[in-house]
Amino acid sequence: MFSAFVRRRSKRARAREDARDGREGARGDGEGRARGRAGARGRASERTERRGRAWTMERRRAVSGGEDDSGADGRVGMHELPRDVVVEIVARLENERDLAACARSCAAFRSAARSESVWRKLLANKLGAEASVVLPKRLIGEIVDDDDSSGRGGDASAKGYDGKTSRRSVSSSSSSSTTTAVRASPAWMQKYKSWHRPESGALRWSASTTESSLEPAETKYAARYLHRCTAVGDRSKILFFGGQGGGSDFYNDLHLLDLDEPELRLKQLHVGSSNEPPFPRCSGTLTAMAVNGVENSEVVALFGGSQGFFEGFSNSLRILCAEGEDGLRVSDAAANGGSLIWREPLVRANPTNPENAVPAARWGHSAVSLDGKLILFGGSNTTHCFNDTWLLELVVEDGRLVATWTLLLDGVRSPAPPPRAGQTACLVGSSLYIFGGCHISEVFNDVWKLDVRPADGRLRWERFIAAGVPPAPRVGHAAVVLGDRIILCGGRGSAREGTIGKYATDNEGLASMQGLTFFQSGFAMLDTTARKWLPIQHPAMENSNGNMLSCERITHVREHRTGHVMMPARNGCLLLIGGLGYDGVFQNDLSLVSLF
Numbered sequence: 001m002f003s004a005f006v007r008r009r010s011k012r013a014r015a016r017e018d019a020r021d022g023r024e025g026a027r028g029d030g031e032g033r034a035r036g037r038a039g040a041r042g043r044a045s046e047r048t049e050r051r052g053r054a055w056t057m058e059r060r061r062a063v064s065g066g067e068d069d070s071g072a073d074g075r076v077g078m079h080e081l082p083r084d085v086v087v088e089i090v091a092r093l094e095n096e097r098d099l100a101a102c103a104r105s106c107a108a109f110r111s112a113a114r115s116e117s118v119w120r121k122l123l124a125n126k127l128g129a130e131a132s133v134v135l136p137k138r139l140i141g142e143i144v145d146d147d148d149s150s151g152r153g154g155d156a157s158a159k160g161y162d163g164k165t166s167r168r169s170v171s172s173s174s175s176s177s178t179t180t181a182v183r184a185s186p187a188w189m190q191k192y193k194s195w196h197r198p199e200s201g202a203l204r205w206s207a208s209t210t211e212s213s214l215e216p217a218e219t220k221y222a223a224r225y226l227h228r229c230t231a232v233g234d235r236s237k238i239l240f241f242g243g244q245g246g247g248s249d250f251y252n253d254l255h256l257l258d259l260d261e262p263e264l265r266l267k268q269l270h271v272g273s274s275n276e277p278p279f280p281r282c283s284g285t286l287t288a289m290a291v292n293g294v295e296n297s298e299v300v301a302l303f304g305g306s307q308g309f310f311e312g313f314s315n316s317l318r319i320l321c322a323e324g325e326d327g328l329r330v331s332d333a334a335a336n337g338g339s340l341i342w343r344e345p346l347v348r349a350n351p352t353n354p355e356n357a358v359p360a361a362r363w364g365h366s367a368v369s370l371d372g373k374l375i376l377f378g379g380s381n382t383t384h385c386f387n388d389t390w391l392l393e394l395v396v397e398d399g400r401l402v403a404t405w406t407l408l409l410d411g412v413r414s415p416a417p418p419p420r421a422g423q424t425a426c427l428v429g430s431s432l433y434i435f436g437g438c439h440i441s442e443v444f445n446d447v448w449k450l451d452v453r454p455a456d457g458r459l460r461w462e463r464f465i466a467a468g469v470p471p472a473p474r475v476g477h478a479a480v481v482l483g484d485r486i487i488l489c490g491g492r493g494s495a496r497e498g499t500i501g502k503y504a505t506d507n508e509g510l511a512s513m514q515g516l517t518f519f520q521s522g523f524a525m526l527d528t529t530a531r532k533w534l535p536i537q538h539p540a541m542e543n544s545n546g547n548m549l550s551c552e553r554i555t556h557v558r559e560h561r562t563g564h565v566m567m568p569a570r571n572g573c574l575l576l577i578g579g580l581g582y583d584g585v586f587q588n589d590l591s592l593v594s595l596f
Contacts (some may be wrong), residue, residue: 081108083108083111083112086108086109086111086112087112087115087117087118089109089112090102090109090112090113090115090118091115091117091118091121093118093122094122094125095122095125096122096192096196099113099118099122100113114143114186114189115186116139116142116143116144116186116187116188117188118188119186119188119189119191119192120135120188122192123135123188123191123192123195123596125483126192126195126196126483126484127195127482127483128481128482128483128484129235130235130480130481130482130483130568131483132234132235133234133235133236133259133568133569133570134482134568134569134570134572134573134574134595134596135572135596136570136571136572136596139187139188139191139596140187141187142186142187142188143186143187191596195595195596198525198534198535198537200535200537200538201537201538201539201540202537202595203523203537203538203539203593203594203595204539204540204541204593204594205539205540205541205558205591205592205593205594206573206591206592206593206594220588221255221266221588222245222249222251222588223245223246223578223585223586223587223588224243224244224245224249224251224282224578224586224588225243225244225245225282225476225510225561225562225563225564225578225579225580225586225587226242226243226244226282226283226476226563227240227241227242227243227251227282227563227565227578228240228241228242228243228283228284228285228286228565229241229286229565229567229577230286230287230288230300231288231567232288232298232300232330232331232334233298233331233332233335234331235568236258236259236260236570237256237257237258237259237331237334237335238256238257238258238259238567239254239255239256239257239269239286239300239320239330239334240254240255240256240257240266240286240565240577241253241254241255241278241284241286241302242278242280242281242282242284242286242305243282243563243578244282244308244563245586246586248308250280250281250282250307250308251280252277252278252279252280252281253268254268254269254271254320254340255267255268255269256269256334256335257577258335259569259570260570264569264575264590269334269340270340271320271340271341271342272323272339272340272341272342273341273342273343274341274342274343274344275344276344277342278302278316278318278342279307279312279314279316280307281305281306281307281312281314281363282305282306282307282363282563283304283305283306283363283364283422283563284302284303284304284305284306284314284363285301285302285303285304285305285365285366285367285376286300286301286302287300287301287303287367287368287369287374288300288301288330288369289301289369289372289373289374289392289394290371290372290373290394291328291372291394291395291396291401292372292393292394292395293395293396294328294396296329297328297329297372298328298329298330298331299319299320299321299328299330299394300319300320300330301317301318301319301320301367301374301392301394301403302317302318302319302320302342303315303316303317303359303365303367303374303376303392304316304359304361304362304363304365304379305363306363306381309513311382313361313362313363313381313382314361315358315359315360315361315362317344317345317347317392317403318342318343318344319342319343319344319345319394319401319403320340320341320342320343321340321341321342321343321401322334322338322339322340322341323338323339323340323341324338324339343401345394345400345401345402345403346397346400346401346402346403347403347405348402348403348404348405349404349405350404350405350406350407352406352407353405353406353407354407354410357405357407358405359376359388359390359405360381360384360386361381362378362379362380362381362386362421363379363380363381363421364378364379364380364421364422364423364437364475365377365378365379365386365421366378366379366423366424366425366434367425368425368426368427368432369427370427370430370452373391373392373393374391374392374393375389375390375391375392375408375425375427375432375452376389376390376391376392377389377390377423377425377432377434378417378419378420378421378423378425378434378437379421380419380420380421380439384419385419385420385421385439385440386411386419386421387411387416387417387418387419387420388407388409388410388411389407389408389409389411389450389459390405390406390407390408391405391406391408392404392405392406393406408459409450409459409461415460415461415462415463416448416461417434417446417448417461418439418444419439420436420437420438420439420444421437421438421439421475422436422437422438422475422476422491423435423436423437423444423475424436424437424477424478424479424488426479426480426481426486427481428481428484428486428528429484430451430452430453431449431450431451431452431528432449432450432452433447433448433449433464433486433526433528434447434448434449434450435447435477435479435486435488435526436473436474436475436477436488436491436493437475438473438475438493438514438516440514441514441515441516443473443474443475443493443494443516444473445470445471445472445473445474445493446463447463447464447466447470447526448461448462448463448464449461449462449463449464450462464528464531465531466526466527466531466532466533467530467531467532467533468532468533468534468535469498469533469535469536470524470533471488471499471520471522471524471533471536472493472494472495472496472499472501472518472520473493473494473496474490474491474492474493474516474520475491475492475493475516475562476490476491476492476562476563477489477490477491477562478490478491478564478565478566478576479566480566480567480568480574482568482595484527484528484529485525485526485527485528485534486525486526486528487523487524487525487566487574488523488524488525488526489522489523489524489559489566489576490519490559490560490561490562490564490566490576490579491519491520491562492504492511492516492517492518492519492562492582493516493518493520494516494518495518495520499518499520499521500520500521500522500538501518501519501520501521501560502518502519502521502560502582503517503518503519503582504517504518504519504582504583504584505582505583505584506583506584509584510580510584511562511580511581511582511583511584512584519559519560519561519562519582521536521538521559521560522536522537522538522539522559523536523537523538523539523559523593524536524537525537539558539593539594556589556591557579557581557582557583557585557587558591559576560581560582561576561579561580561581561582561587562579562580563578563579563580564576564577564578564579564580564587565577565578565579569592571594572594572595572596573592573593573594573595574592574593574595575590575591575592575593576589576590576591576592576593577589577590577591
């Protein structure tokens with residue numbers, strides 16, 4: 001950090017200078033001491049300036065390939081550097097506090113701190129790995145530096161989606177105060193602050209919500225719920241599997257959604273199988289993971305699921321692989337028309353597992369991937385509801401995939417989440433967060449945290465207490481992670497005082513199953529760093545002209561659904577697909593919610 005760098009001193013140099021300051025401060029009477037203190041302050045200022053010049057010279061040598069062209073005396077002013085270099089320096093800061101400290105140090109840094117690219121990078125740091133997918137390349141109204149012609153406007157050459165150079169033009173009649181006001185609020189700064197402290201109305205439904213349905217290349221994507229998805233590759237390729245539709249139809253089809261395509265559409269993938277293909281099912285898990293010992297490997301694990309509430313529960317495991325010499329890079333094959341195949345691994349129990357156990361048959365469980373391994377939690381079947389936690393690892397032995405299950409926590413020892421199914425599991429850093437779910441008709445809205453890399457090596461659950469108002473208890477909701485925040489929407493459960501939502505209108509169908517008939521409105525956000533629930537967002541509806549409409553006038557179910565999937569999408573959006581609406585109708589829509 002710049003501020004830390006400037007404060008750094010050599011111990012010996014500081015000792016010599018402090019001793020000299022002390023000697024001068026001790027001379028004479030009070031007037032002499034005052035002169036000594038003034039001299040000490042002057043020398044401290046000179047030392048800070050020397051350190052700043054040395055740091056600047058080091059950066060300039062790095063930029064110029066190691067050649068020192070600063071002149072014989074080694075002095076260079078920060079204002080002499082090209083502005084894009086100064087912006088690059090400032091962009092290395094990781095938070096708003098460091099940026100403010102840097103901006104106070106000199107005019108060059110103060111100017112660079114108003115750069116759009118600096119604020120975009122700050123926001124990207126907050127959003128984590130998903131920033132590469134969800135953040136748009138440019139914003140409408142984004143400021144581009146006026147001094148582009150001087151060679152210092154590094155941002156001015158950035159291109160929009162149409163490939164044309166975007167520039168900010170300032171009318172010659174514009175007053176300097178107006179220009180200053182515009183410069184004081186870069187568009188990305190506003191987005192950063194909106195994300196940092198979101199206000200009501202920060203989210204909005206896209207116009208395409210009422211107009212689009214997902215149609216793959218060959219046939220229409222059947223309306224369904226309790227299907228599953230996982231991101232592969234650079235997280236811009238999304239795979240979908242299975243689900244349940246109307247008339248007790250269950251699916252075992254696989255589809256690809258490529259977020260890099262100009263139009264969002266599903267492509268059905270034709271997959272071979274080394275044995276029997278996966279049986280049609282709903283409410284399993286689909287998780288991207290790696291194969292231990294195989295560099296750059298990528299496969300997808302399909303585990304468990306059911307063919308209904310009373311039958312067909314399974315603990316089968318299938319691994320989706322790419323066919324070929326390595327056979328282990330799914331995203332490349334899916335995106336480029338390569339062949340895919342379902343393989344059945346040899347399943348083993350870790351010798352440390354009690355009674356050589358592996359996970360029991362279940363549905364409604366949750367799974368995440370960490371370091372290429374799969375972590376599984378919860379679920380239920382007709383006789384049991386679970387709160388156990390498992391680890392799955394893959395290796396290749398004698399040319400065959402081998403899967404090993406390790407029981408991490410049995411859920412018997414307290415503290416532990418109560419047994420449940422239909423919850424969400426989200427990985428923030430190395431911590432697993434569980435929210436919601438149900439045990440028969442008991443519905444939860446509690447949060448539990450598991451640090452999977454504890455410093456003392458002991459795994460333990462922690463009841464995660466957060467300030468603010470939590471969302472209503474629910475099951476069948478969806479969640480995404482953006483940085484240190486978890487965003488939740490949908491699901492059904494029980495109403496709480498003061499909550500807004502819709503009650504199921506289909507009293508006999510799946511939307512009213514188990515008596516869980518309340519579909520809460522809005523999107524909830526949990527800030528895991530601040531340990532705080534942020535105010536629930538109720539997005540307005542945007543029509544094709546960009547005007548906002550009252551959501552009550554829209555017949556679309558919006559977030560009032562269960563068993564859907566949600567994921568980050570391009571251009572600052574979240575994407576919802578499928579689910580069962582509060583009206584009892586299965587969905588196959590594409591619904592976009594704008595974040596940025």
